[in-house]
Amino acid sequence: MKLIDAHIHLSDTEYTGRVEGLIADAKDAGITALVTNSMDLKTCQNDIQLAQKYPNLVYPALGIHPWNVNVLKPNELEETINFIQQNKNIVKAIGEIGLDYKYETIWEKQTFVFDKMLRLAETLNLPVIIHSRGTTDRIVDMLPSYRLKRVLLHWFSHPMSALIKAIDKGYFITEGPPVTYSNGIREVVKNTPLTNLLTETDGPVTYWKQPYNGQLTKPSYIRNVVAAVAEIKAKPIEEVADQIAQNFEEFFKIQLT
Numbered sequence: 001m002k003l004i005d006a007h008i009h010l011s012d013t014e015y016t017g018r019v020e021g022l023i024a025d026a027k028d029a030g031i032t033a034l035v036t037n038s039m040d041l042k043t044c045q046n047d048i049q050l051a052q053k054y055p056n057l058v059y060p061a062l063g064i065h066p067w068n069v070n071v072l073k074p075n076e077l078e079e080t081i082n083f084i085q086q087n088k089n090i091v092k093a094i095g096e097i098g099l100d101y102k103y104e105t106i107w108e109k110q111t112f113v114f115d116k117m118l119r120l121a122e123t124l125n126l127p128v129i130i131h132s133r134g135t136t137d138r139i140v141d142m143l144p145s146y147r148l149k150r151v152l153l154h155w156f157s158h159p160m161s162a163l164i165k166a167i168d169k170g171y172f173i174t175e176g177p178p179v180t181y182s183n184g185i186r187e188v189v190k191n192t193p194l195t196n197l198l199t200e201t202d203g204p205v206t207y208w209k210q211p212y213n214g215q216l217t218k219p220s221y222i223r224n225v226v227a228a229v230a231e232i233k234a235k236p237i238e239e240v241a242d243q244i245a246q247n248f249e250e251f252f253k254i255q256l257t
């Protein structure tokens, strides 16, 4: 059984000094791929190093996260774009990028950076991994004006009308540990065809509910996620895991080993 963590932040400072342990945990749990998502230039550089250190296991998604838009250094946007272009043969997606309603005071800057990231994905012909807290409707409506081949909406929560549109456009969604306890997320999974679904931990995000209880998030949580999806879909765990592994290969154009 091949398990997938399609969205984690291995370069986050909460994971500093712990990556080796996390990789061991992932291997023990049968995780065959981790997509590490960057937030800014520094994490882009670190994620490339991790991908080189753990080939055929860690894959980098590079970009600028909306939370970092306000703390970008002068030239950091240009330097990040150059860095991603220089590493285009290793980079598997542009992410994590998007718009966040909580940062509406910097809305113009957010949309400026998001547009640059989407244009970069077009140029490099790469899929995108999108953060859309409170902005999903808007993002789903704006994406068709870009020439994007593959879109992943990470941690999709609402509204259902946007989910229907997204699936109709062939977009993928990722869900993580909340699928074991959140009725809203379970409803999203119920309404998403298994062929459009990927699994994630979004670590080091901490989950406070059972069975996670606020411990440091580990890739092995994916086992709980897959089990919960299997229960919702009333399908054997192996069948769900196989489909998600296939979805991963299709979305990222990566052959799992």
Ligand SMILES: [Zn+2]
Residues within 6 Å of the ligand: 007, 009, 037, 096, 202
């Ligand atoms: Zn994330």
